[in-house]
Amino acid sequence: MSRAASGGAPLSGIETSGAYPVQYRFAHAKKGNQHLVVVFANFAAPEDYGWSNGVFDGLRSNILWIRDQFDGHNSYYLCKGMDFGLERSVVTLISNVMNSLGLTPDQCTMWGGSKGGSAALYFGLKYGFRNIVSIVPQFRVGTYLSKHTKVAEYMMGQVTDANVHILDNVIPDLIRAGANRGANIYVLSSPQDEQYPVQVEPFLGLFSGYENFNFIFSDSPFISDHTQVTRRNVPVLMGLINFLIDGMAPRLGFAVNGGEQPDAERSAIDRYLSETSQVSSSLPVPAVFTPSPGRVGTSAVRFTGSAPGAVRVSLWENGKFLVSPQVGPEGYWSWDPGRDWPVGKHVIRLFAVDAAGHHSPRTEVVFSVPAQVPAQAGALPASGFQGPVQPRAGLAVAGPVISVPAAGQQMPGPVIGLMGYAQGAVSVEFVERGVRLGAAPVAPDSRWSWESGWSWAEGQHTVECYAVDTDGNESQRSAVTFGVVSAHASPATREHLSHGY
Secondary structure, X not given: OOOOEOOEOOEEEEEOOOOOOEEEEEEOOOOOOOOEEEEEOOOOOHHHOOOOOOOOOOOOOEEEEEOOOEOOEOOOOOOEOOEOHHHHHHHHHHHHHHHHOOOOHHXXXXXXXXXXXXXXXXXXXXXXXXXXXXXXXXXXXXXHHHHOHHHHHHHHOOOOHHHHHHHHHHHHHHHHOOOOOOOEEEEEEOOOOOOHHHHOHHHHHHHHHOOEEEEEEOOOOXXXXXXXXXXXXXXXXXXXXXXXXXXXXXXXXXXXXXXXXXXXXXXXHHHHHHHOEOEOOOOOOOEEEEOOOEEOOOOOOOEEEEOOOOOEXXXXXXXXXXXXXXXXXXXXXXXXXOOOOOOEEEEEEEXXXXXXXXXXXXXXXXXXXXXXXXXXXXXXXXXXXXXXXXXXXXXXXXXXXXXXXXXXXXXXXXXXXXEEEOOOOOEEEEEEOOEEEEEEEOOOOOEEEEEOOOOOOOEEEXXXXXXXXXXXXXXXXXXEEEEEEOOOOOHHHHHHHHOOO
């Protein structure tokens, strides 16, 4: 997202006071405009933030983008397993932002397309917001979810006729009840939209009692499908939203323009944004083991480190996203680009991300690749601690010594630990049958220890270990074969396993 506002780039945050964490982005109004546009996302929106591709860059209003991403799923901002506590969490975010700005529902516009258009209608009608712009919405949400089975399962838990019926009527029932009759409502659709005959047309008559309901019927031979309706009408929609921001709802009657307050008090919204910031000081900054800062000895730079409490780390260079490797169960991560780095200085910035989406503060590693350095062959795949591992050349560091377990030792399960020494290394990594298990840092006195953190299967195991130095060079592999037995196994069972049966 690119929009810059009077307060700088959009800010990210997470509202956590409700039952479900709600992620958002916020941009301050330009020139003191006193209006809030709330944006709901369509399916396939970038990062599940709707209208986040710069199309709103010219708007003067405050903008609140709400992410439709809960436990890795879309939800129409409504429910999980028919628990509408998710909806209440979303409206809590909207209300807190609105109140922090010192605005009222009359100074708010709910905006969205497709799935987001349904959400704009639902929240606008139910919670009394003045303006609603709903672009190619679905009125029968439950029925439409037959096209999105994973979303249906997330929202309903059990996909039953009863639950489909409930979701089919959440919007129509509000209209039948006359909810928010004084709202300025704008619905856009088209006969070229394949959803129009079932999802829109049958419900237009329900708005007959509304004071300012407007239906924009876009009939054009240049529109080919559902998504093209929106793209074809962007200029019209931008004109409409500018009217709404200026306090004018297109209809017969008198409208007043203006109302800016350039010196409006912003401490409340600044405090709210700070309190709900996506950056959490409680999440530790990720550590980087390799590469070490400074000049490196190879252009095939490999990254390793730790990030306790995180599920992934995010790496960037010059504002460009590089990769987001997963953090293993023991808190370690790694990334091998599988390519040579260009000669010169590189500044890699990175941060950790936890399961709720909070970011750690950022850190960076700066290294330089000199001219005419030997590249290393056989680069690892960029797969974190999962997937097959191929050995890589570069034997500038000695192989690790494994002191525990001893060869052939029967280890009581279910959790197994390894210990040893690795002279001149910063970390030791562990592999079994081509699958990376994890990594351990090497202490200044060369000692290392590692515990798996999971239950091992009973029987024989052969684990390979290799050391990694500050330049990312890997040693030859050391291996140990040992048995895993139940802590309660009989002596006969231990003897049986010791022979590899």
